[in-house]
Amino acid sequence: IALGGGSNIDLAKALCLTLPAGATIRSFIGRIDSATPVLPLVAMPTTAGTGSEATPGAILVDPDNATKIAVMDNRLRPAIALIDPEFTFTCPPRVAADAGIDALTHAIESYVTMDAAAFDFGDDPDPGYSGRTALTMLFARESIRLCAEHLRRSHTATDPVAMREARVGMSHASLYAAMSYGSAGLNAVHGIAYAVAGLTDLSHGTTNAVMLPYVLDALRDVRRDELLTIARLFGIDDADADVAMARLPVVLRDLIGALGVPVTLEACGIREADLDTLTRDALAVTRLAKAFPVPDVAQRYARIVRSAWSGELSFDEGRAHPPLDVQAA
Structure with missing residues (x-):
């Protein structure tokens, strides 16, 4: 037990x-x-x-x-x-935020991961992870919706009723995310986060959180429809789909920062001189690297790590909108 x-x-x-x-x-x-x-x-x-x-x-x-x-x-x-x-009601706010970011990462990563039809099973007849399907994506989508509604409040709510509502919502979100990634699997966020944890000893939720916006920013050419769906779930209502997708990583970075989590690798204590080693260690987690749905995995990993260290996102230079209040999304 x-x-x-x-x-x-x-x-x-x-x-x-x-x-x-x-x-x-x-x-x-x-x-x-x-x-x-x-x-x-x-x-x-x-x-x-x-x-x-x-x-x-x-x-x-x-x-x-x-x-x-x-x-x-x-x-x-x-x-x-x-x-x-109720088991989560006494969880400290910082721990609740860290765990909640992990749930959101699981849901988003499994929503955009490799399709089951293209997944590399190797010679394993019963792999733990086997790529996304329509069913896993259904669970992931509902988890993302719940996280958009409850994640921030599970950290900030002081009213007992609001706190309970948020913690119940996040318990559902966590389970639905598990029912998605527990079959579909994960990819670059976790793969790079494991390497970050090896260099920093930061918590799992923190290392996932710092990588999530930059990985999504690198997927806009291969997961357009999925990222647009996630953007809408977070209340990003720009009529221009490209603008909405570009804003999504910025909105998530703002959310992560509002939860008191570092939003760059530099803020996590990673030195610029360590970035090549970090990228190499991340690529060594092959079960996750091979599930990243891009044609140039090594190049994307390198670009993501550099962007995460400097804090650069595609939308930053032309940012024309204030951060969304995702608590009300």
């Missing part, structure tokens, strides 16, 4: 492998043999963000190099997920 946030649930998933096998978790990195016994798990999340209660992976830190690695198998999906929003 796992009670806690994503780290607790992921640790429990690891124990479900190591206890019956009497082996270290290192022996399960990569594909897990179907004969390997796995204990059943009951997961009860106390944060609204990671979605680990409905996904097949345990994300762990390798102490030898501080890099995050994944232990993946569909049998690691908890047998029972008990999601009670």
